[in-house]
Amino acid sequence: MRSYNTIVIGAGVGGLSAAIRLAQAGQRVLVLEQNPAVGGKMSELRDRGYRWDRGPSVITMRPVFEDLFAAAGRRLADYLTLEPVEPLTRYVWPDGIRLDATRDLARMAEQIESIEPRDVEGYLAYLAYAARLHRVTGPAFIYGDPVSPATLLQVPMRDWLAVDGWRTMDQAIRSHVRSPRLRQLLGRFATYVGASPYRAPATLNVIAHVELTGGVWYPRGGIYAIARALERLAGERGVEIRQGARVEAITVASGRASGVRVAGQTLEAESVLANVDVAKRILRLLPEPLRRRASFEPSVSGFVLLLGVRGLTPGLAHHNIFFNADYRSEFEDVFQRGRPPQDPTIYITATSKTDPEHAPTGCENWFVLVNAPPIDERWDWAREADRYRDHVLATLAARGLDVRDRIEVEHRLTPVDLERLTGARRGALYGMSSNAMWSAFRRPANRAADLPGLYFAGGTAHPGGGVPMVALSGAAAARAILRDARRTR
Ligand SMILES: Cc1cc2nc3c(=O)[nH]c(=O)nc-3n(C[C@H](O)[C@H](O)[C@H](O)COP(=O)(O)OP(=O)(O)OC[C@H]3O[C@@H](n4cnc5c(N)ncnc54)[C@H](O)[C@@H]3O)c2cc1C
Incomplete structure (x- = not known):
């Protein structure tokens, strides 16, 4: 009898979603997370009275989260206040025309x-x-x-x-x-x-x-409230979560994944669920003969500015998009030329519009996101980040949002930072790109084809990236593990 039924590598939303379902089904589950906090790409930052979500900001598919709590015998409303966002997004074009998308x-x-x-x-x-x-x-x-x-x-x-x-x-x-x-x-x-x-x-x-x-939903307190709620639910269901625990290797015995090595210690399990980037991390974690290069195109990455802005900006909604003039050129820059858009579409969210305590009184917490290519040798962020940041702020200024002399606090994330912080291959926000026709057929399944006992959940596995999708990925992985466990018995 092994110590754990399932060891989950990574406490992203996909890993937590699977862990909760497995524990609910009676499994002994251990989640190992290398970072000091759970959530993976969903994370938050606080500085000098400001608070920002550093990763996802738009939450859709509310029923997916309701199902996850229901699967654990709980009510979402007891853990999270998910409020509808109206307008869904405010769209503004270069000529000033505006549309508030609504249901x-x-x-x-x-x-x-x-x-x-x-x-x-x-x-x-x-x-x-x-x-x-x-x-x-x-x-x-x-x-x-x-x-x-x-x-x-x-x-x-x-x-x-x-x-x-x-x-x-x-x-x-x-x-x-x-x-x-x-x-x-x-x-x-x-x-x-x-x-x-x-x-x-x-x-x-x-x-x-x-x-x-279906609408856009905002959890009171910020998007990170979802990660916190899942951590609480997992704890209540008996999932053991260890933070600051980086898995060094997946062990293999008798042709099966048999556990993991962490801090020089080997922990055994009947199943190993990797909530990590299939292409990159898994390659490194598996023993040499099982390493294989996965060759799919990564999704877009992002260039993120977290700004603490003095003063209030009328006309800014919770979610805002400032479109560029030539959308096609934006994607050619990102996917063909390997550089961030010269004329970027700029997304701004300010959760302080809904949660005023996310910024000091009379101030706003801006999360500014621009599409960027996954890390590419043609663009050197170490050299270009300052200049690109100035370009984004100048573009906003030209659109009537000049905050350059109102920025009190500033943080930034380039694709290189995103790769370092979350382990995402080339800083991709959503795993695989989905650009190819019938891309759903090329996505890695939730069960490793060539190593029994190894499973995947997260943005690089079925059904794909985005917060609700990785929660579904965790559900699919948990189903596969439980089905196989029943068969073995
Ligand atoms: C800037 C940004 C904006 C985004 N915007 C949105 C949005 O608006 N809406 C939306 O739905 N989605 C958005 N996304 C995408 C969404 O955040 C992800 O698809 C989702 O959170 C990924 O979850 P995951 O389960 O794949 O795990 P991840 O979040 O990738 O977590 C994987 C975890 O595994 C851990 N790990 C890796 N290797 C090891 C190891 N060896 N040992 C232990 N732990 C390890 C990592 O530290 C990490 O915590 C955004 C992402 C980013 C970065």
């Missing part, structure tokens, strides 16, 4: 009408199309187990066509709406999985459904 169809239609009257019907048809994508792809690609030939055979032929895997996202959007502004707004959802709307399959228009119909 309220009448208000949305009114705003679209003022931009392009013919797009009102197009937008409604697009929402219906995205809802259909969700219905058709949800069971196989999002909520269920990794797609296998058997699952695919269950998909009726008419639904195959509805999966819309042959066009790009942008082509599908163009077939619904004419306004370049609306096309840009809808195309932006590709970045939620770190992809380009000009390359990603149209299937990913499903993301628009989960946000524009």
Whole structure:
């Protein structure tokens, strides 16, 4: 009898989600996290009266979190106050035109009408199309187990066509709406999985459904409240979490993953669940003959500025997007030229708009995010970060948001920092890019194909990146572990 049923490497949302479900099913579970706190890419920073979330800021798919708490016999509301965010996002174009995206169809239609009257019907048809994508792809690609030939055979032929895997996202959007502004707004959802709307399959228009119909949610206290709530729930379910514990290797015995080595000590388990980047970390953790180079394109990374800003900025909502003039060039810079956008789209969130205690009185905590390429030898962040930071702030100034002489506190994260802090290969925010047609079929499954006893959860495994998706990844990994454990017995 081994000491643990499952050892989880990494306390990201995917790892915690799996650990909670496994413990609920009666397993003895140990989570080993190298950082001093849980959450992985979901983390927070406090400095001189300001508080920022350093990672995710937009939370969608509320039912995924409700299910996770329900699976542990608890109510989400007892752990987290998830509030709807309205507007979902405020979009601002270079000419000053503004649109507050909302689930309220009448208000949305009114705003679209003022931009392009013919797009009102197009937008409604697009929402219906995205809802259909969700219905058709949800069971196989999002909520269920990794797609296998058997699952695919269950998909009726008419639904195959509805999966819309042959066009790009942008082509599908163009077939619904004419306004370049609306096309840009809808195309932006590709970045939620770190992809380009000009390359990603149209299937990913499903993301628009989960946000524009399902809504955006903000946990009171900040996004990190989710990590804290999961840590509490895991503790209550009996999961043992050790922080500051970096796993050095996954051990293998009799052709199976048999445990891990941590601080020179070997811990044994029936299953090992890696909540770490499949491509990079796993390669290093496995014994030599089992190392294999995974060769998928990483998702976008990000350049992040955390600003403590003196003064209040009227006109700024909770989530804001300042679009650039040429969206296509932004993705060419990121994915083809390996450099951050010369003319960036800039995202700003200020949680102090909702939680005033996140900044001193009369001040705001800005989280500024710009798409950036995953670490690339053509762009040297050590040399360029200062200049690029000035460029981003100058771009905002040109859009009427000049905060350069109001910044009291400043922190920054480049893709190199993101790789160092979270172990994400090349600083990718969402694991694999999803740019390739049928990318869902190339994503590593939750069970290692060539090493029994080893499982994966997180952004580089099925069903993919983003907070709700990695929570689902943890659920899929836990199902695989429990199924295999039952079979062995
Ligand atoms: C700047 C930024 C913005 C983002 N914005 C959004 C957003 O708005 N909405 C959204 O849904 N998603 C967003 N994401 C993506 C989202 O945060 C991730 O997809 C998700 O949090 C990843 O979870 P994960 O389970 O894959 O684990 P990760 O968060 O990648 O955690 C893995 C954990 O494993 C640990 N680890 C690695 N190696 C070892 C080892 N050898 N031993 C022990 N521990 C180890 C790491 O320290 C880490 O804690 C963003 C990410 C970033 C960085």
